[in-house]
Amino acid sequence: MGRKARRSEPPKKKKDAAPSIAIAPSPGPHWLRVALGIAGALYIACVLIEAMPNAPRARGSGRRLHLYDVVPRPVLYFTQIAKLFPQAATYRTEYRAEGLPCDGPAFELDVRPFFPIHSDDKESRFDRALHFYRQDRPTMEALEQYIVDRYNQSGARKIEGIMLLSLRVPIPTPGIPFPRYERAPLEDFPKEQRKVWYATSRDVVDQRCREVKP
Amino acid sequence: MSDHATAREPWGFTLPQPIERLEFIRVFAPLAILGFLSSRLVHVEHWITRVGFVVPERLGSDYRQPLYIPPVPVWLAVLVAVATVVSGLATSLGYRTRWASGIFAALLAYLALADRLEAFTVNKLGTVIVFAIFVAPAGARFSIDAWLRAKRQPEAPLPTHVHWGNVRFFQVLLALMYLGSGIAKASPDADSTRSLGDWFYPNTMWSHLHDSYQTPFTYFLAASVPAVAFNLFQYLTLAYELGAPIWFGVRRLRPFGLVFGLAMHASIGLMFGPVVWFALLMMVLLFGSFAPLAWLTRFFETAWAKITETAAGSSSSLAKAARE
Numbered sequence: 001m002g003r004k005a006r007r008s009e010p011p012k013k014k015k016d017a018a019p020s021i022a023i024a025p026s027p028g029p030h031w032l033r034v035a036l037g038i039a040g041a042l043y044i045a046c047v048l049i050e051a052m053p054n055a056p057r058a059r060g061s062g063r064r065l066h067l068y069d070v071v072p073r074p075v076l077y078f079t080q081i082a083k084l085f086p087q088a089a090t091y092r093t094e095y096r097a098e099g100l101p102c103d104g105p106a107f108e109l110d111v112r113p114f115f116p117i118h119s120d121d122k123e124s125r126f127d128r129a130l131h132f133y134r135q136d137r138p139t140m141e142a143l144e145q146y147i148v149d150r151y152n153q154s155g156a157r158k159i160e161g162i163m164l165l166s167l168r169v170p171i172p173t174p175g176i177p178f179p180r181y182e183r184a185p186l187e188d189f190p191k192e193q194r195k196v197w198y199a200t201s202r203d204v205v206d207q208r209c210r211e212v213k214p
Numbered sequence: 215m216s217d218h219a220t221a222r223e224p225w226g227f228t229l230p231q232p233i234e235r236l237e238f239i240r241v242f243a244p245l246a247i248l249g250f251l252s253s254r255l256v257h258v259e260h261w262i263t264r265v266g267f268v269v270p271e272r273l274g275s276d277y278r279q280p281l282y283i284p285p286v287p288v289w290l291a292v293l294v295a296v297a298t299v300v301s302g303l304a305t306s307l308g309y310r311t312r313w314a315s316g317i318f319a320a321l322l323a324y325l326a327l328a329d330r331l332e333a334f335t336v337n338k339l340g341t342v343i344v345f346a347i348f349v350a351p352a353g354a355r356f357s358i359d360a361w362l363r364a365k366r367q368p369e370a371p372l373p374t375h376v377h378w379g380n381v382r383f384f385q386v387l388l389a390l391m392y393l394g395s396g397i398a399k400a401s402p403d404a405d406s407t408r409s410l411g412d413w414f415y416p417n418t419m420w421s422h423l424h425d426s427y428q429t430p431f432t433y434f435l436a437a438s439v440p441a442v443a444f445n446l447f448q449y450l451t452l453a454y455e456l457g458a459p460i461w462f463g464v465r466r467l468r469p470f471g472l473v474f475g476l477a478m479h480a481s482i483g484l485m486f487g488p489v490v491w492f493a494l495l496m497m498v499l500l501f502g503s504f505a506p507l508a509w510l511t512r513f514f515e516t517a518w519a520k521i522t523e524t525a526a527g528s529s530s531s532l533a534k535a536a537r538e
Contacts, residue, residue, distance in 0.1 A: 023230050024351035024373035026380060027312065033379070036349050040383045043342065044390050051394030053401040053411075073280035074327060078342055081335045082394035086411070087403055088418040092425045115267065117257045117332065121426040123488050125260070125267055128331040132278050139269055146267045171421045174441030181428040 043079060046071060051082035091168035094122075095130040096186050097147060099159035100200055102209035106163055108186040114150040120183070130164060130197065140164060140198040160208035161200025168193050231381035233355050233373055234510040237308075238502035239343065239384060240352040244306040244318065246498055247340035248299060250491030251325070254332050258295040259288050262328050269330065283328040297321060305347065308357020315348040336492045339391075343384070343499070350380035356514050361522065385503040388496075389462040392475075396455030417441060419448035423485065432485040451478060468504055475500045 026033055046067060055064040068076055098106040112119035115126040122131075126143075133139035144162050152158050167189050172178035186194075260266030264285045271282040286294070298321045304314035322341040326333045353359045354373045363370065399413035412418045423436045423444075436444075454461065454474050461471030476497055483493030502510070 021230060021375045022371045022373045023375045023377060024233060024354040026351055026377050027349065033377075037379050040346070040379065044383075044387050047387070048390050048394045048397075051398045053398055054404055068275070068277070073275060073277065077277075077280040077327065077333075078323075078338050081339045082391045083398040084335065084395050085422055086395075086398040086401075086413075087406075088412040088415070089421040089425070094426070116260055117254050117266075118488060121488055123334075125331045129267065129269065132330060133269065136272075138272075142270045143267060171424055174417055174420055174444075177437070178424075180430075180433045181424060181426060183426075 046079040094167040098163040100161035134197040161205040164198040165196045228378045230375035235381045242498040244302040246495035248302045250336040255295040258291045308353035311353025319344040389458045392455045392458035427486040472504045
């Protein structure tokens with residue numbers, strides 16, 4: 001195949017182009033290619049619409065029109081790819097856990113060994129679970145169960161409940177020297193930077209303690 | 215291609231496209247996706263089995279769990295991980311490309327849907343890219359399939375182009391994905407008191423440099439470059455994303471769109487730790503879609519000549535060894 005001839009993009013003249021190009025046939029019948037073309041165009045349109053911050057309102061009812069009303073959620077899921085860092089970060093957010101023992105005060109748990117995928121950054125499953133589900137009680141209860149089980153299998157001191165919290169650390173002001181990011185123990189953060197999202201109630205902890213030590 | 219068709223298509227949008235564009239994406243996009251998945255696949259038992267934490271089934275419609283897929287046994291998870299790597303590498307090498315890319319796309323879709331916690335832009339977008347490779351004539355050139363076919367039928371002509379949709383899909387997706395990202399940045403959030411999106415106000419980009427994504431390079435830049443430089447880059451990024459259809463739609467502006475996009479993603483890859491795989495995937499799409507054809511052709515012809523020479527050399531030495 002002539003190298004020179006193939007450089008044209010797109011081929012402009014029949015005289016030059018017609019003998020020089022060989023088109024690889026696309027798989028499938030014509031109707032399938034048309035259907036795939038339409039599906040591709042709709043996919044791209046959905047990517048664009050999903051990136052819009054506010055869904056448009058319907059005339060008359062004023063109800064927000066959402067794509068999930070017409071597109072199945074499992075399909076729509078793959079279109080949610082374009083909304084990247086849309087807002088300023090108001091805080092640096094970190095998620096932490098504390099263990100609630102039968103006796104004594106709560107203490108910080110290092111849960112990183114129980115979530116080995118990206119354990120040291122915010123792509124950790126622990127961080128992601130709290131990011132998405134921190135206000136969802138069934139998921140937080142499942143997370144509690146998981147952490148308590150794993151910790152009690154490995155830790156010297158048993159726990160019967162946990163507290164899940166976020167740290168909201170202020171963003172440094174530009175122009176003022178600041179330290180490099182590193183994970184610091186929970187006790188280094190003042191109370192006003194902590195927000196508890198889930199905690200096993202003291203009654204439940206006490207009940208579990210009575211069951212363990214009758 | 216006829217003159218008639220060209221006259222009907224003054225912009226050439228539906229003219230056949232060089233096969234190099236499709237093959238570049240076929241070779242490199244699976245590698246970026248596998249790079250992203252690698253840190254998850256080595257702990258696959260903590261990902262899609264009950265050894266790790268799994269989100270319980272949610273009742274009703276939930277954007278976080280569009281489809282509940284229960285955890286699988288560890289042996290099956292290991293099989294999924296191995297099949298993902300093998301099919302991804304086979305797609306990249308172009309070995310049984312149709313089967314490999316179909317299996318790879320199906321596994322990527324499963325992994326993205328099975329667990330929201332490990333679903334990011336790379337594996338959601340990656341699923342769609344690999345599906346697009348699956349339905350295109352990918353692997354027709356610069357692949358093991360093409361090499362084997364050429365050995366069987368040396369006289370058969372090698373394809374030089376593909377139908378327009380097989381390349382235009384990636385090009386349009388990229389331009390409109392940037393546009394969508396720009397619109398999201400430029401628009402105020404429903405809860406915001408601001409009249410414009412945060413990216414119109416200073417220090418928005420700066421605010422993202424301080425969490426666990428921070429790399430030594432990020433810290434060096436944040437500590438040594440004046441904030442005004444970050445603001446300049448922030449506004450340039452916003453203009454780039456909002457203007458993407460223009461940068462890529464107007465032929466003369468395309469080199470600018472390509473160079474700025476590559477530089478932007480290189481910066482993202484260097485500054486946001488684990489986001490490097492997303493940066494690489496976007497750079498692959500950008501380069502494959504919009505790089506000057508001469509660069510792609512030179513790259514493939516040089517690499518292909520070396521690979522086929524090596525393959526011919528090793529097969530002749532094998533034959534010689536067998537004779538001896």
